[in-house]
Each structure stands twice: as C-alpha cells, then as structure tokens.
Amino acid sequence: MSKPRVVLGVGGGIAAYKACEVLRGLTESGHDVRVVPTEAALNFVGAATFEALSGHPVHTGVFTEVPEVQHVRVGKEADLVLVVPATANLLAKAAHGLADDLLTNTLLTARCPVAFFPAMHTEMWEHPATRDNVALLRSRGMVVTEPDSGRLTGADTGKGRLANPAEIVDLARLLLARPDALPRDLEGVRVVVSAGGTREPLDPVRYLGNRSSGKQGYALARVAAQRGAEVTLVAAHTVALPDPAGATVQRVSTAEELRQAVHAAARSADVVVMAAAVADFRPANRAEHKIKKSDGRPDPVITLDRNADILAELVQNRRPGQVVVGFAAETGDEHGSVLDHARAKLKRKGADLLVVNAVGDGKAFGTEDNSGWLLGADATEQPLPLAQKAALASTVWDAVVSFMKR
Numbered sequence: 001m002s003k004p005r006v007v008l009g010v011g012g013g014i015a016a017y018k019a020c021e022v023l024r025g026l027t028e029s030g031h032d033v034r035v036v037p038t039e040a041a042l043n044f045v046g047a048a049t050f051e052a053l054s055g056h057p058v059h060t061g062v063f064t065e066v067p068e069v070q071h072v073r074v075g076k077e078a079d080l081v082l083v084v085p086a087t088a089n090l091l092a093k094a095a096h097g098l099a100d101d102l103l104t105n106t107l108l109t110a111r112c113p114v115a116f117f118p119a120m121h122t123e124m125w126e127h128p129a130t131r132d133n134v135a136l137l138r139s140r141g142m143v144v145t146e147p148d149s150g151r152l153t154g155a156d157t158g159k160g161r162l163a164n165p166a167e168i169v170d171l172a173r174l175l176l177a178r179p180d181a182l183p184r185d186l187e188g189v190r191v192v193v194s195a196g197g198t199r200e201p202l203d204p205v206r207y208l209g210n211r212s213s214g215k216q217g218y219a220l221a222r223v224a225a226q227r228g229a230e231v232t233l234v235a236a237h238t239v240a241l242p243d244p245a246g247a248t249v250q251r252v253s254t255a256e257e258l259r260q261a262v263h264a265a266a267r268s269a270d271v272v273v274m275a276a277a278v279a280d281f282r283p284a285n286r287a288e289h290k291i292k293k294s295d296g297r298p299d300p301v302i303t304l305d306r307n308a309d310i311l312a313e314l315v316q317n318r319r320p321g322q323v324v325v326g327f328a329a330e331t332g333d334e335h336g337s338v339l340d341h342a343r344a345k346l347k348r349k350g351a352d353l354l355v356v357n358a359v360g361d362g363k364a365f366g367t368e369d370n371s372g373w374l375l376g377a378d379a380t381e382q383p384l385p386l387a388q389k390a391a392l393a394s395t396v397w398d399a400v401v402s403f404m405k406r
Helices: 014-028 047-054 070-076 088-095 102-109 122-126 128-139 165-177 215-226 255-266 310-317 338-349 389-404
Strands: 005-010 032-037 080-086 114-118 148-151 157-161 190-195 230-235 247-251 271-274 281-283 304-306 323-330 353-358 369-376 381-388
Touching: 005 014, 005 102, 014 032, 014 047, 014 080, 014 165, 032 047, 032 102, 070 102, 080 088, 080 102, 080 165, 088 102, 088 114, 088 128, 114 165, 122 128, 122 157, 165 215, 165 381, 165 389, 190 215, 190 255, 215 230, 215 247, 215 389, 230 255, 255 271, 255 310, 271 310, 271 389, 310 323, 310 338, 323 338, 323 389, 338 353, 338 369, 353 389, 369 389, 381 389
Parallel strands: 005 032, 005 080, 080 114, 190 230, 190 271, 230 247, 271 323, 323 353
Antiparallel strands: 148 157, 281 304, 353 369, 369 381
16 A cells, blocks of 8 residues: 655744654654745755655745646645644745745645644734634634644743644644544533553552553543643653643642542533543552561561542532543453443443453553443443544544533
8 A cells, every 4th residue: 555645844933843853753654755845944954854854855936846737736646734833924824825835835735634733932823813814724624733832932931832743743643544533623621631550659669550651641632632622631650751732731640649630620621531540559558668578577468458439439529511531441351341341330430431441462551552442321332443542532532522412
C-alpha cells in the first residue's frame, strides 16, 4: 500500500523549528511528507533541512514546476494538510481565501482534512480578528487546534505556544484514520479526566503500584480539549508525557491524593472520566526507614488497607446531568470472561459508560494502541477495535456526546 501523503505547511514564526520534529515523527511512522513553507519560514529553517528530512524538494512560489501545475497538484494529491506553526497572518489569509504563495494555493485546492496548529503571542491569539478568523475556518470544516500555554518568545508566557510536536503527530494520525474525529461538539463542556497509575508508599524507597503509563488518559484529555472542552487532567505517575495543549494538569501521587483532586474538580464538571489505574490497596503502615533484609530475622509481613472506590463515590455524589465514565482493566478467569467481569462491574459501580480493556501479554498498559469494549448503562455494548489510543478516545467522546443529548 502507498504511504499516506501529508503536506506540512510551515508558517513564518519562531516555532517553525519544531516543524522539523513533526516532520521526523511523521516520516518515521510511515508517512510521505512534502514540506511547503512560506518565504518567512525559511528565515527560521533552511530549505535544505526540510529537503533532507522529507526526501522531497522544497518550493515556496507558484512559478516552479509550472508544467505540472504544482500550485494545484500539491493540494489535490494530499491525504492531509497540516500547518505548523499557523501564524496569525496565515490564519487570516486562509480565512479570506488569499493565495499569494504555494502554501496558500495548496490550502485552497486541498480536498482532504486541513488542520492548523497555531503559534503566536497571547495578544495576537486573543485579538478579535484572529478569533473571528478561527471561527470562520472551523465553520468551513477545517480543524484549528487550541494552542498550548507556556513560555513564548523572549520572557513572555501565556496561551499561544505551539502544541508539543508529539501531540501534533498523534492528532495528524488520528485525522488520517478518521477525518471527522475532532468536531467542536464539546464547546462549553467542563471535563475531568484522571490518568496514570497511583503509587502507595511502603517505605522511602518502595511502593505498591501498577503498569499504567497514562497514555490513554492523556489521549482522552487531548482529544476533549481539541473538541472544545474545558479540561482538567488529574495525572498520577506517567511516562514523561507532554501536557495536552488546552488542558489544566494537576499532578498527584497516591490514591487518596487523586481522590481528593478528582472530587474537587468534579463538583463543577459536566463529565468525569476515571481512566487512571488506582491502587485497590495501600500498606497499612509506612516504614520511616528502608526495610532491610537481615539474616536470622523473620521476613516482614505487610498488612494492606483497602483504598476508597473513587468511581463508585463519583457516581453516588454526581451532580444532576453529570456523565460518569469508568475504565476497567480485566482478565478472564475461572469465574468468567473479561466481558462477564466488566458487565458485573458496570452494574456494581453504576457508571453511565464503562471502557473495558483486556490486559496482560503486552495489552493496554504502556502500549501506543488499545482495544476493548464500550459498555453502556442501557445495556449497549460496542467493540473497540485495536487502534491508536487517540482513536479510542475519540470514540469514547462520541458516546459521551450522544449520552448528553438524551
């Protein structure tokens, strides 16, 4: 099969250098990428860099390869067009149909998904002209993502920072797999997502924990933010994941810390998604010093206390109209299959939706892809085929939106 064809448009902002990381991520994951920069972008990154990383020649104007009608062909042949970074100037040109270089011509001729990843100073992002241009582009079916918050050019900080390149690659793969995956159908919806695995200290060195990487929870937060939600992500220990652009991140360690943070955020939330792997038990006593092996002494006995059932508490205390989504990592045993245990858990917990993952043998925990089933309180059961975790997240949000409309 031919590789997916991606056009990577590069705007003339300081964040243009990060487009090289996006380019590398896309080519290494099996995509054929052609870079179309603006003239201003080449002030930040030279054409030779883009050519070396993509394996394609780089042009900015419409008067090269004229017999091949390049200014039309590039957009028409693409499976996806990304603009990284999308400056305020580029957003304005795209919104008003200007076509004065190869990139803006490509945007007019593309008949595939088009996604803009903005990067600019906060004042420019918040300006009414930019907001109107963003709204106009979104109304035409184009994806304009929310920028990140953080350090900008110079000493400035605020909203307008380019999303992490790994996040851009992840969303690009999602749009190639499913062009309609990022509708703005969560505008004004307040969402809480928990992610990662809690750790229960045994002594200053050791802890009880689990294999959760936090990748699925982060994917849920990332997709929700780009679908317009106001997202609070309560993150336990994760594998050095970049914060999702547009989300507020609260970091916790133990099950009790996660419990307190989620309950506090849930008081004003419309949707709560418990994707974190919460330890069921904690040591009854935490040793002040490292527990040492000693010849002649009996091995220590560790007594465990049960942690609170956070999902059940959320269901019991939920606000009117609030949607609660649980996650269940299951294995089959002599008492039943994965689905048998999941159905019983959904009934016992009382959540509106339950995402079920079969775990073990390299499944779910720490992987880039995920699969399982989505169970509803109305007895519906939807298989979730193996796909990237962002795709599974998008399916979950589809179900949440459908549930909220009932």
